[in-house]
Amino acid sequence: MNDLRRIDLNLLVILDTLLSEQHVTRAAERLHLSQPAVSHALARLRDLLGDPLLVRAGASLVPTPRALELMAPLAEVLAQLQSLLAPNAFEPATAKRTFRLAMSDYGAAIVLPGLTRLLRREAPGIDLQISHASREGMLDGVYNGDIDIAIGVFPEMPNELRSTLLFEEHYACLVDRNSLPVDGALDLPTYLSRPHVLLEMRGSGTPEIERALTTLRERRRVAISLPHWNVAPELISGTDLILTVATRALRDIDQQSLVVVPPPFHIPSFDFVLVWHKRRGGDQALSWLNQKIAERVAQDRG
Structure with a gap:
């Protein structure tokens, strides 16, 4: 209990960002904090956890084995906290949220035109950040919490990930x-x-x-x-x-x-699917977006 009293939840957010960016300046910019504030937070985290967490390698910071072990549980804890503190009901028309989606050019052509029009009409405060990676890279992003949704072809997935079939392709x-x-x-x-x-x-x-x-x-x-x-x-x-x-x-x-x-x-033939992490099951906004993507793709198929 004494250790828990020493932990500021903001430190967990900073640690999550540092592990994602692996760079103090970029993490500070993303968090809208000063570089000294982030450096001070990293020092506190090192003291609390008894591990360097990030070590210098050229211009970047490389996670230690202990930090790599923390990445997935940390992302899960923060997602659960976000769900716990969020309003009981998700209101698309007034929501302010940014979702990170990963997909190929093919996936973007299939999903984004209809989804963009739907969001502008029903949820204009929701923004999308689209990235492009290999199949393995997209799944790693979802697993580690860097990506909210991956869309594509994934013959094999970790047990912790969940998927929705969008359509069968030839x-x-x-x-x-x-x-x-x-x-x-x-x-x-x-x-x-x-x-x-x-x-x-x-x-x-x-x-x-x-x-x-x-x-x-x-x-x-x-x-x-x-x-x-x-x-x-x-x-x-x-x-x-x-x-x-x-x-x-x-x-x-x-x-x-x-x-x-x-x-x-x-x-x-192959299945074209939408993938998210099971720890995000209580995120009403993410569930809404998953449903809308599936509905939009189904309508476009018709």
């Missing part, structure tokens, strides 16, 4: 219309003989396609690998390149010169 191929055979079909020999464009973010790639080819004991040649979607269709136009991606990513393609065709081999 793959399709984008090719130049003039590069197709006379019958307009894309067969497997043609697919394998052509060079391919691969959309890839920090090494995550599209393993589902490669696994499907492996079952056939075949491989494709990736001529161009790039981390963003916008330019990809332009690379296909006027070339023999093939782009194999999620079907919904191709729904607005101008089919004057480009054509969408089924893959000439079976690629399993």
